[in-house]
Amino acid sequence: QKPSYPLPPGPKGWPVIGNVLDLPKSHSWRTFAKWGEQWGPIMSIKVFGTPFVIISDPEIADQLLAKTGSMYADRPTIQMALLTGWDRALSGARYNARFREYRKLIGRVIGTRGNMVKFYPVEDYQANMFLKRVFSDPEDPAAATRKTASAMVLHLTYGYKILEDQPDPFVTKVDFAMEQFSDIHRTGAYLVEIFPMLKYLPSWFPFAEFKRKAAECIGPCNEMADIPFTYVKEQLDKGEENNSFAADLLKDKSISSEKLTDLKWSAASFYAAGSDTTVSVVYSYMMAAVLYPEVQRKAQAEVDSVVGKDRLPSFQDRESLPYVEAVVKELYRWLPIVPLAVPHRAMQHNVYKGYFIPKDSLVFVNVWHFLHDPKVYQSPFIFNPERFLGPNPEPDPIDRGLFGYGRRICPGIHLADVSVWINVVKAIAGIEVIPAVDDNGEIKLPIPDTTDGIIVRPIPFDCIVKPRSEHLLQVLEEALRNGENVN
Numbered sequence: 001q002k003p004s005y006p007l008p009p010g011p012k013g014w015p016v017i018g019n020v021l022d023l024p025k026s027h028s029w030r031t032f033a034k035w036g037e038q039w040g041p042i043m044s045i046k047v048f049g050t051p052f053v054i055i056s057d058p059e060i061a062d063q064l065l066a067k068t069g070s071m072y073a074d075r076p077t078i079q080m081a082l083l084t085g086w087d088r089a090l091s092g093a094r095y096n097a098r099f100r101e102y103r104k105l106i107g108r109v110i111g112t113r114g115n116m117v118k119f120y121p122v123e124d125y126q127a128n129m130f131l132k133r134v135f136s137d138p139e140d141p142a143a144a145t146r147k148t149a150s151a152m153v154l155h156l157t158y159g160y161k162i163l164e165d166q167p168d169p170f171v172t173k174v175d176f177a178m179e180q181f182s183d184i185h186r187t188g189a190y191l192v193e194i195f196p197m198l199k200y201l202p203s204w205f206p207f208a209e210f211k212r213k214a215a216e217c218i219g220p221c222n223e224m225a226d227i228p229f230t231y232v233k234e235q236l237d238k239g240e241e242n243n244s245f246a247a248d249l250l251k252d253k254s255i256s257s258e259k260l261t262d263l264k265w266s267a268a269s270f271y272a273a274g275s276d277t278t279v280s281v282v283y284s285y286m287m288a289a290v291l292y293p294e295v296q297r298k299a300q301a302e303v304d305s306v307v308g309k310d311r312l313p314s315f316q317d318r319e320s321l322p323y324v325e326a327v328v329k330e331l332y333r334w335l336p337i338v339p340l341a342v343p344h345r346a347m348q349h350n351v352y353k354g355y356f357i358p359k360d361s362l363v364f365v366n367v368w369h370f371l372h373d374p375k376v377y378q379s380p381f382i383f384n385p386e387r388f389l390g391p392n393p394e395p396d397p398i399d400r401g402l403f404g405y406g407r408r409i410c411p412g413i414h415l416a417d418v419s420v421w422i423n424v425v426k427a428i429a430g431i432e433v434i435p436a437v438d439d440n441g442e443i444k445l446p447i448p449d450t451t452d453g454i455i456v457r458p459i460p461f462d463c464i465v466k467p468r469s470e471h472l473l474q475v476l477e478e479a480l481r482n483g484e485n486v487n
């Protein structure tokens, strides 16, 4: 029976393929923002029969995704994730009992702001290590941020400190698995996503390249969850101190041993979702510092006046540093790193504002647009922390979808908040970031934009980084010595 309400408006598509040919080649959020102006704040297209609902208004996003309970809490099935075992990671999990169990486990350890205090020592130590990594390879600060991503998440999640002077075996394994994770989630890369019945083809069949690829991913996917988890278990068995996320859950006697797999995968989900995100914001800070030297100077002046030069800033200083707080908000807004959030799937038919939203529709929220709407943010492409200060501040990006919606809202929100803040404040206090010059002596300025994808990062750029003073290096060495035994 044909529903009596229309789908949300949108461009007309072709039979069978729908609007596939209209789909943007990259940075879809920009095209979606233009479509929003043309078709309205809730619009739709069809891709091989699946409606994609695109939302360009934060009120609607909130009403639809947060105020309707579980109605939009599902995720699309990714066939390659099922074939490789990656469906066990939380970010892609269907909305079911296992999903709820993961969220409960994660919420126990990092569900509140108060929980974060326990992680302050590790956060502080790793942010100091970030400075050290930047100074030991000043030619390539992007590499220091990538290394810090792995180091921070392994330390917080498993209490594991990576090897600094040689390739770390855990990082190598986990990064390899993560590359495969990104590959299998590439939009349009595998035909089996469009024609799921292809998964029944035998592996030797000519069109079954995807099956051979999936088979290669199974081992690394299992290892990336198993190896660091086993490390924590062994440490606890030996009676060694470990205060990580995984150790906290393993020590909790109220969690039955049948839950061990859920527990292992809630920890592994951190790596998939929590490593690239935080450091991308820190890398955005370096980009902003090159493009807006006056912001860098003002932030440094605030830190110097509150903290002095004989120690590095830390969490106890946070409330006394309003300008730094505004810089962090502006980094979130300027280059949002999850620009379309992660699509939610409708669990049942629904009618919203006179439009029919069928079961299995995918809902995309244009967070990038929410944070660049000129009606809300004056000169939205300019990096200007002042917009969040004074008597009439512009809205905090956290209230406009930065961490997603409803039952799928980012469970790492509090951890992200403290990790981003501590790394940005240390970078402000410790690093002088200046533009690079080319062979002709011309200044090379970065392009203020990001890569494409679900989780994006600033486009790599050249810059010169150096410690703000010789004295700072001594202060840093001392801080690192004091933090050596943190775990």
Ligand code: HEM
Binding pocket: 090, 091, 092, 093, 269, 270, 273, 274, 275, 277, 278, 281, 337, 338, 341, 342, 343, 344, 401, 402, 403, 404, 405, 406, 407, 408, 409, 410, 411, 412, 413, 415, 416, 419, 420
């Ligand atoms: C600046 C940093 C971060 C940003 C902007 C961010 C943003 C997001 C967004 C937009 C989503 C999708 C929410 C939705 O579907 O409605 C998400 C999901 C998720 N995030 Fe984050 N995140 C950040 C850091 C982290 C960290 C540090 C962790 C790990 C501890 C983490 C763990 C997760 C997980 C596991 C999910 C999947 C949740 C689910 O599907 O139920 N995130 N995040």
